Amino acid sequence: MAIKTNDLNARLFGKADKRRATTVAEAQSAAQDKAAVIELAVAGEKTVAFELVKVNADDIEGKTQVFAQNAREQAFLNEHALADILTTLKDRGQQYPAVGRWLEDGRIEVLDGSRRRMACILANQDFLIYVASGIQSDHAKFLSDVANAHKPLSLFERGKEMQALLATGKVSDQKALARYCQCSEALVSGALKAASLPMELLMAYPSVGELGRPTIVKLHKMYFSLDEKQQQAFVDALSKQEQPVWQRVDAQGITRITREVTHHIEALSEKVRPSTAVESKPQAVELIKGQASYVRDGDKLQLKLSQLSEQQAEHILSYLADYLK
Secondary structure (H helix, E strand, O other): OOOOHHHHHHHHHOOOOEEEEOOHHHHHHHHHOOOOEEEEEHHHOOEEEEEEEEEOHHHHHHHEEEOOOOOOOHHHOOOOOOHHHHHHHHHHOOOOOEEEEEOOOOOEEEEEOHHHHHHHHHHOOOEEEEEEOOOOHHHHHHHHOOOOOOOOOOHHHHHHHHHHHHHHOOOOOHHHHHHHHOOOHHHHHHHHHHHOOOHHHHOOOOOHHHOOHHHHHHHHHHHOOOOHHHHHHHHHHHHOOOOOHHHHOOOOOHHHHHHHHHHHHHHHHHHOOOOOOOOOOOOOEEEEOOOEEEEEEOOEEEEEEOOOOHHHHHHHHHHHHHHOO
16 A cells, blocks of 8 residues: 655654644644644744644543633533534544643643533543644634634623623623624624523533524523522522433433423422412302392492392482492
């Protein structure tokens, strides 16, 4: 079988397959080919060599960690949220290496590829990642564009980013957020609603990324219709459950499971509301059987008369008119 020149050089002279990338497309191509080293000008500044490292499946959790400023919420990464990459990863292994940097203690910080990292943990597969030294935190966003495209962030994750923009004063209101994020005001509203919901509620679902604005709006209205004490009781009830709600639902497919979880959540919210006694309606009292009855309700008196002649009706109405003057 023919051997590629770069493979032959590596075997004869110990030279690694080194690729220099000047564009994101070139970096993606090199990553797809799993080049041993990729040289890339980080954020248009100094050229940095990223070395391809394989982390054994059993060592991933101990030897790697996710960049603290990563927008993706790691608590939401489960087999349902990662279904789009888990099947391929189990069958053919990791197709695109992640991107990270070396930490001083010898561990690797994942800057791009937290979903791939968790998928490798769940599938018990080795984790491939390009790692470099001397990478500053402000270059993390640039590095996120080197590997293959992200799955879009959930409304919750986008909402957290928007909350941070508001808190730092980069934008003043939702209209400014829509312009800054280049999205509709409706999406901004939905994202902020999602970010205001407790984690315990969102983790009841199999894949938070699949929750659209209608579901988020419904959950937001339901949760914030509770008072503070009821909200705490609701969150406590979810926290005390041994398994997330989605794991106890007898249904198949993300859509059906999500629908069943929502029903469960709505039922749970009703349980934490104090039961209100239903006021009984005043009952009719029979004055003359078959002819006259009345209902007394506070300062009201309702009379029901039947089998009256025209003369009797006139006498009664005349008496009432005189009496109530």
